[in-house]
Amino acid sequence: MNKRLPSRLGKLRFPLVFVVSMTTDRGQEWAGNSPDLYMQFSAGVAGLKSPSIALLDQVRAIDVSRIVAYRGSLTSDI
Known part of the structure; x- marks a missing residue:
């Protein structure tokens, strides 16, 4: 397994x-109009x-070899 991915x-x-x-x-109107498509998160979350x-x-699948750093993840309770 790629060592850069969480175990x-x-x-x-x-x-x-x-x-x-x-x-x-930044309070974009398009995000507020479609909250299920553009989920908003507060600073500090993850x-x-x-x-x-x-x-x-803009969801996409990429090969794990393209991952250069682990930035974080969200939990199911969000």
Whole structure:
């Protein structure tokens, strides 16, 4: 397994990881109009430095070899 990935991922069937792009929340109207598609997170959640938006319309799968750093993860209770 790639040493840059958290061990809790277990043994990967395919060497893919799903990635969700995020951006800083600056009160964008489009994010407020579609809260299920653009989830908002407060600063401090999962180590975020500022309020942020998950861009769920930009989900993609990438090969684990492209991962250069582990930035964090969200828990199911969010």
